[in-house]
Amino acid sequence: MSQSRNAALEQASKWFLRLKDAAPDHADRGRFEAWLMESEANRQAYQRIAETWGDFDSAARITHISQAMSARKLDDDIRKRQRANTLTKLGTVVAIGLASLFGFQQWQNWQAQPLETIAQTSAPGHMVSRYLPDGSKLSLDAHSDTKVVYYRDKRYVRLLHGQAVFEVVKDTDRPFIVESDHARITVKGTRFVVNMINHKTVVAVDHGKVMVETLHAGETTSVLLSNGEVAEVKDQVKPVKLNKSAKDCFAFLQGKLIFDGASLSEVTETLSRYRQPPIVNHSKSGTEISAVVDVRTLNTFIKSLPAVAPVKLQESQVETAVVDR
Structure with a gap:
């Protein structure tokens, strides 16, 4: 019945x-x-x-x-x-x-019984792409971690760390749901990216429609994104649309990191996906960084940070620290 x-x-x-x-x-x-x-x-x-x-x-x-x-x-x-x-x-x-x-x-x-469960991770400096059971494609940024669970009535992905692009095959009977620490993203068929960075989640849509909800909010708070739109989600705060190019959010797939008014913490966390030891921000500087970085010349960009912000670099075996001058 x-x-x-x-x-x-x-x-x-x-x-x-x-x-x-x-x-x-x-x-x-x-x-x-x-x-x-x-x-x-x-x-x-x-x-x-x-x-x-x-x-x-x-x-x-x-x-x-x-x-x-x-x-x-x-x-x-x-x-x-x-x-x-x-x-x-x-x-x-x-x-x-x-x-x-x-x-x-x-x-x-x-x-509620899972049909298939997949744990997909990527190492620092290495991106990973794979097809999921329904033909959807998952592209993980470097140093990222996901758990994929397919049910009879939904397709579920938990983004545990990092960034991922999803190219979702349309299935009206089984929505595709991605959850991060801050947001729930629900789609039927589309291409979008989810980036968990600096205590927030950024969602950008290449094409299609994406429903973005805040997790743990006192009431349901959501925003609908369509072609070329970007939203930012923080804990307990309604999603906010950003005046930002969605294409920039997909640039990492071509080895480009695009920063547009990014904080030092966001920059260092992003760069750490591509190198070991990681680069960690300890500076209190409010400097915003705008730059296009080729991952092949990452170290050159890192060495240039003291020229664009009032900081200096301290190297150790466990990290490269960005500290105030």
């Missing part, structure tokens, strides 16, 4: 029991009629409940006629049997509702 049919039967039994003896002008009757008109499934479900009730009524009338002919206390007999008949019908309606609920729970458990 389908999910929608189970839900309709459950709701139909509730409406029937609520309104079976109610006055024609009962306050809930308008809401009931609106529910009834929502779909053919609702009407069929209510008809099934009503027919079940009606079948018991017919059988009861035949029994009453037969027994009344030989019973002296017809009124008492009718009252007793009406009570028993009502309890029987109530039990049947409740049983249908419980069976529907049990079936729905079983269906939910079946839907």
Whole structure:
């Protein structure tokens, strides 16, 4: 039995029991009629409940006629049997509702079973691309980490660290969902990039439509992105569209890192995806960096940072530290 049919039967039994003896002008009757008109499934479900009730009524009338002919206390007999008949019908309606609920729970458990799980990571300095079970393509930036789980009703990716581009094959029955520490991104079929960087998540869309929601917010906060649009998401804050080129966000696939007014922390975190030891910002400078960096000349750019910001570099075996001068 389908999910929608189970839900309709459950709701139909509730409406029937609520309104079976109610006055024609009962306050809930308008809401009931609106529910009834929502779909053919609702009407069929209510008809099934009503027919079940009606079948018991017919059988009861035949029994009453037969027994009344030989019973002296017809009124008492009718009252007793009406009570028993009502309890029987109530039990049947409740049983249908419980069976529907049990079936729905079983269906939910079946839907929640993973069909396939993939853990995909990339090492510092090395990007990775692969096709997923449905033909969608995952392209991981260097030093990134994802977990992919495919279910019967959805395709789910958890971005644990770094950045990834998704080229999603359209499937209207199974939305493609990506979650980071700050955001949930839902699509049907599109190409987009998700970058978890400097305590925020940046989402850019090449083509298609993407729904971006803030995780952990007190209320649902979302924004719809389409071709060429970019949004930034932070914890507990509504997603904000940025006046930024989406193409710049995909440039890393061609070995280019484009910074447009980026903080030193964002720059150093991005650069650390491509080198060991990592470069770490300890400076309190508010300098914003705008530059196009070729990953093949990364060290040259790092050495030039003291020329564009009031900082100096301190080298050690575990990190290259950016500190205030």
